[in-house]
Amino acid sequence: MPADTFGAVSLEGVDADSAPAAATQASAEAGLTGPIIRDVDEAGLQELVELSQTLPVVIDFWADWCQPCKQLTPILEDVIRELDGRVVLAKIDTEANQQLSQMFGVQSIPTVVALVGGRPVPLFQGAQPKDQIVAVFNELLKVAANAGLTGRMVDVPAGPKTNPLHEAALAAEDAGDLEGAIEQWAKVLAQAPKDQVAKESIARLQLAKRVRDDSDGSELSLADAAFVEGNVEAAFDTLLDVIARSKGSDDAAFEAARERLLEMFTVLGVDPRVKAARARLSSLLF
Known part of the structure; x- marks a missing residue:
């Protein structure tokens, strides 16, 4: 794990009971569909929490002025696509969603956090090389599997949403x-x-x-x-x-x-x- 990660991925307080394997299997068999990469605001948080009961959700906190964010986000998107629906990426613009940033305790950006079984799991801060991101996500998938979160989402890209x-x-x-x-x-x-x-x-x-x-x-x-x-x-x-x-x-x-x-x-x-x-x-x- 890189020096500026939060440490090894863990699921303290998250166990299989929070996301029963049977329910996960049922969701997978039913054909979970939706965008595996999505922009999210406060109104979409509850959907992320519910989705994290089936498979891990990774949240990328970014802003348009942030140069490291512009380096990191494309790498995250590439890794998510390679995982073929086993992880969903939610991108949150900190400038437009300050309350969400405060809720997750974001102190600097980019910050990457996972939701697993409805619980936040800090992953890392700052831009990271692809191989280290892959290692973090592989570890995330292992601990998610231990909690029975083995769902897979068929990618259906979201249309643009504009107020x-x-x-x-x-x-x-x-x-x-x-x-x-x-x-x-x-x-x-x-x-x-x-x-x-x-x-x-x-x-x-x-x-x-x-x-x-x-x-x-x-x-x-x-x-x-x-x-x-x-x-x-x-x-x-x-x-x-x-x-x-x-x-x-x-x-x-x-x-x-x-x-x-x-x-x-x-x-x-x-x-x-x-x-x-x-x-x-x-x-x-x-």
């Missing part, structure tokens, strides 16, 4: 119309004020628009560019430095940097770098 409220905004984004997309996401928020996807999308698009239109070489512009390029810590450091220098002497610069930093926090959502930067910001403000 109807989001369609116009996403279409504007696909067309490269930043202003139109921001306007459409604002309309979504007017109808659904708690829509986290809309909030994060507006912040992300406003930032992208600034990088496109207002790159004047100032520290704020440099922070924007660093953030868009994935240099999150550098962006945070720049803005926090501006806040520290301008506190009590330049209210306009102070407020501009603070608002920009909070906007970046919104874009990232649940992320340990946000937690660290929030702590630094609090120490400067109070």
Whole structure:
């Protein structure tokens, strides 16, 4: 097992009684069908829990800005396909599903967790090479088999699921119309004020628009560019430095940097770098 796994896969508290072999066999004979690779939100969690009573479910916590996630997810998908329906992969976007991330105790991404007999089993954090992932999954299958979880799913890919409220905004984004997309996401928020996807999308698009239109070489512009390029810590450091220098002497610069930093926090959502930067910001403000 690699050094940054959580340790050997175990089923502490999970036994065969939690998923009787007879029930598993019946499910297999009945022909379990569905997508072996799926995107899941909070509404789909219960289905995953129920599915894990028949075969192991692996959950990949990821985010669009996370470069290691982009390296890991295709490898996970390849391994899942090679396992031919013995394991299901559920992908959870941490930016859009912060409550699920908190529920599973996700501290950094990528994080990979299994559900076995309804119980969470931590697997590993960070990008891993394929051979190590195969080893982890083989061990997962062994302990799942000991609990009678030997079902197999016939792959039926899921169709795309889009919130109807989001369609116009996403279409504007696909067309490269930043202003139109921001306007459409604002309309979504007017109808659904708690829509986290809309909030994060507006912040992300406003930032992208600034990088496109207002790159004047100032520290704020440099922070924007660093953030868009994935240099999150550098962006945070720049803005926090501006806040520290301008506190009590330049209210306009102070407020501009603070608002920009909070906007970046919104874009990232649940992320340990946000937690660290929030702590630094609090120490400067109070």
